[in-house]
Each structure stands twice: as C-alpha cells, then as structure tokens.
Amino acid sequence: MLTKKQLDLLDFINKRVQRDGVPPSFDEMKEALDLRSKSGIHRLITALEERGFIRRLAHRARAIEIVKLPDSMAGKSGGFTPKVIDGDRPDGPRPAGAMPVGHVSAQEVPVMGRIAAGVPIAAISEVSHNVAVPTSMMRDGGEHYALEVKGDSMIEAGINNGDVVVIRESQTAENGDIVVALIEDQEATLKRFFRRGNAIALEAANPAYETRVFPEDQVKVQGRLVGLIRTY
Structure with a gap:
C-alpha cells in the first residue's frame, strides 16, 4: 500500500x-x-x-x-512499457526488421557514432553497427537512429556515459526537450533545449557544466530523445 x-x-x-x-x-x-x-x-x-x-x-x-x-x-x-532497456549487443548478426527482444517487439536502428554529454565532440555520421530498439520507443513514427553517449553532463537526467540513446529525427524542439544539437555545423552534443528570444540555450543535467548559449542560427536540432538502452 x-x-x-x-x-x-x-x-x-x-x-x-x-x-x-x-x-x-x-x-x-x-x-x-x-x-x-x-x-x-x-x-x-x-x-x-x-x-x-x-x-x-x-x-x-x-x-x-x-x-x-x-x-x-x-x-x-493503458499499461506500462518501460523506456529504459537493459541488454547487450548481440553476438552475431540479426535479421533486419521487427524482432522479439524478450517479450518486446523491436526493430534495428543504426548507431551513428558517439554523442557528447559534456563538451561537444565532432559530429559523427557513419554507421558503426545496428542496435535493437523496442518499437514502443518509436510509436510516433518518423526516422530514428541511435548514438552512444560519451561524458556525464546529462547524468541527473538518468543518461550515463556509455548509454545508447535513441533519437527521433526532427529539426524542431520544445523547451525542455533533450535534443541532439549541431553547433556551427561542426560539433554535436546532447543537451536540454531552451529558446531564449533569438538565442538557444543548451543546458546540461549536471551542475558541473555551465549552460551554453548560442545565436539561434548557430544551432540546428538534429533530433529529439525518445529512449535509451543501457548495456552492462
């Protein structure tokens, strides 16, 4: 009780x-x-x-x-579907398309490289491998991809170094969304998005990191977080 x-x-x-x-x-x-x-x-x-x-x-x-x-x-x-998935990479290749992971229907999406949850690192666009993602994370449709997190700036949002985040491609975001942001077409980072007039604030979820503010024309939203996969 x-x-x-x-x-x-x-x-x-x-x-x-x-x-x-x-x-x-x-x-x-x-x-x-x-x-x-x-x-x-x-x-x-x-x-x-x-x-x-x-x-x-x-x-x-x-x-x-x-x-x-x-x-x-x-x-x-209407029922509970967890959004944080424990698992590991498969030992061998899996068939493309939907597949069961335990009792959860899943689909493979490409892992595009690493994303900084800390100081921004160079954006990576090459596919390194695929990962199975529960279809419940992709219920809103659209294109999805995954990125491996590097750094600890989003740790208070439950996103840890080494986690794989699942991203829905989008060029827009609402205040408070966790997004993949491309800065000056060179560096990508995972942060909370806030619009402040003609500027964009990228806020960490770790008090050790300062909020960074850029003119809006220097920041492009590349996608919004829809879930994460934690590997042990």
Whole structure:
C-alpha cells in the first residue's frame, strides 16, 4: 500500500520516463511534489524501492528504473512499457526488421557514432553497427537512429556515459526537450533545449557544466530523445 506522496512520485516518474525516455532529476521531483528539500524525495524513493516499484542502478547517480506499477495506475495509463532497456549487443548478426527482444517487439536502428554529454565532440555520421530498439520507443513514427553517449553532463537526467540513446529525427524542439544539437555545423552534443528570444540555450543535467548559449542560427536540432538502452 502506497501513501499519496509515494503514489504521486511514482506517477510523476512514470510519466516523465514515458515522455522523455529518462527519469526526472531530484530537483524536478521536489518541484513536482512541492517539497522543501531533496531529503523528502530520498525518503520517498527509498520507500518505493523497498516496496519493489522502482530500482536504483548501482554506481549510477539518479538512474531509476520502474519495475512495476500499482494496478490502478497501470489501468490509467493503458499499461506500462518501460523506456529504459537493459541488454547487450548481440553476438552475431540479426535479421533486419521487427524482432522479439524478450517479450518486446523491436526493430534495428543504426548507431551513428558517439554523442557528447559534456563538451561537444565532432559530429559523427557513419554507421558503426545496428542496435535493437523496442518499437514502443518509436510509436510516433518518423526516422530514428541511435548514438552512444560519451561524458556525464546529462547524468541527473538518468543518461550515463556509455548509454545508447535513441533519437527521433526532427529539426524542431520544445523547451525542455533533450535534443541532439549541431553547433556551427561542426560539433554535436546532447543537451536540454531552451529558446531564449533569438538565442538557444543548451543546458546540461549536471551542475558541473555551465549552460551554453548560442545565436539561434548557430544551432540546428538534429533530433529529439525518445529512449535509451543501457548495456552492462
């Protein structure tokens, strides 16, 4: 049996994972539940973990996976499909097109190289290999590709060094979206997107990194995050 605050937090985390493919930061949880400090969030997270509703990933700051939902919440959302996938690269080639990964229908998408979640690195456009992605991550249609994350600037958004992010191709973004941004046609980075008048702010999810602001004509959105795959 969950308390109202525990249920509210679980619902908020679930909605953000379904929308963004990654869990919210502790600051976002605190604001959503109108709590005064992060210690209250820590207590709620611990309670949810003890009751088997979530799992915190060892040695990965603020990385949370939802294990299950209460029946009432699963009914409201039309069923639960996790957006963070644990797995590994296949030992051999797989046939193209849809395929089962466990009990989840999946499709292969190209991994286009590495993307910086830190100081931007050179954009890479060559396909290195393919990765199987659950079709639930691509339910909105459009073209998709994957990138391997390098760096820790998005760690409070649950995106860690070595993760593979799944990107839906798009040239537009809403404020707060996590995007692949191409800077001055030379460097690519994974950051939260915010429009500030005639400028674009690219915001990290790690206080160690400063928000970078560019004239809007120097930033091109290359796609929006729809999910991630974590390999152990």
